[in-house]
Amino acid sequence: MASGMGMPSIGIYSYELYNYYGVDNIIRVGSAGALSDSLKLRDIIFAMGACTNSSFGSQYSLPGVFAPVADYGLLSAAVKCAEEEGIAPAVGSVLSSDTFYDDSGKLSEWRKMGVLAVEMECAALYMTASRFGKRALTICTVSDCPFTGEECTPEERQKTFTQMITIALNTAVSI
Numbered sequence: 001m002a003s004g005m006g007m008p009s010i011g012i013y014s015y016e017l018y019n020y021y022g023v024d025n026i027i028r029v030g031s032a033g034a035l036s037d038s039l040k041l042r043d044i045i046f047a048m049g050a051c052t053n054s055s056f057g058s059q060y061s062l063p064g065v066f067a068p069v070a071d072y073g074l075l076s077a078a079v080k081c082a083e084e085e086g087i088a089p090a091v092g093s094v095l096s097s098d099t100f101y102d103d104s105g106k107l108s109e110w111r112k113m114g115v116l117a118v119e120m121e122c123a124a125l126y127m128t129a130s131r132f133g134k135r136a137l138t139i140c141t142v143s144d145c146p147f148t149g150e151e152c153t154p155e156e157r158q159k160t161f162t163q164m165i166t167i168a169l170n171t172a173v174s175i
Helices: 007-020 056-060 074-084 107-112 122-131 154-160 160-174
Strands: 025-034 044-052 088-096 117-119 137-146
Touching: 007 025, 007 056, 007 074, 007 122, 025 074, 025 122, 025 154, 025 160, 044 074, 044 122, 044 160, 056 122, 074 137, 088 122, 107 154, 117 137, 137 160
Parallel strands: 025 137, 044 088, 088 117
Antiparallel strands: 025 117, 044 137
8 A cells, every 4th residue: 555755644654554454564665765875776775774854753752862673574574585586685774854855965964874765754664663563664766866866767667666566575475
């Protein structure tokens, strides 16, 4: 099912799936912009952790900063499924941003911290999963590279993001 765009949207969808429909596992697939020089268009990323410039986590009134991470069981199952498909995903942190077009120049600061890519939903999904003791994983395909200006065409997105979807489906079946 679709999750909309951005943290408020995935926050609502995941909250309702976990609490009203008995869902225990959510594997989100989507696109991301590469921050790391090691990534190129159509590379696959498994988000092990999610940094954010959003205030989404403030709703939990924690006395510090929460570090949202993927469920290890889902992550390791996805890595195994990718390897079986002959795919070597990048595994690491992503930045979940409130802005899609960021002209501030601050992406380079996240890049310096080793963050692989930028997207808009992962942190909220992982926080919601943690809040309710559920499991979540985000798998992204690189659709653009903000530092080089490279980007996939809409047609390329439709035709070449299938590996990510296959990995997600195989992971869901394997758990």
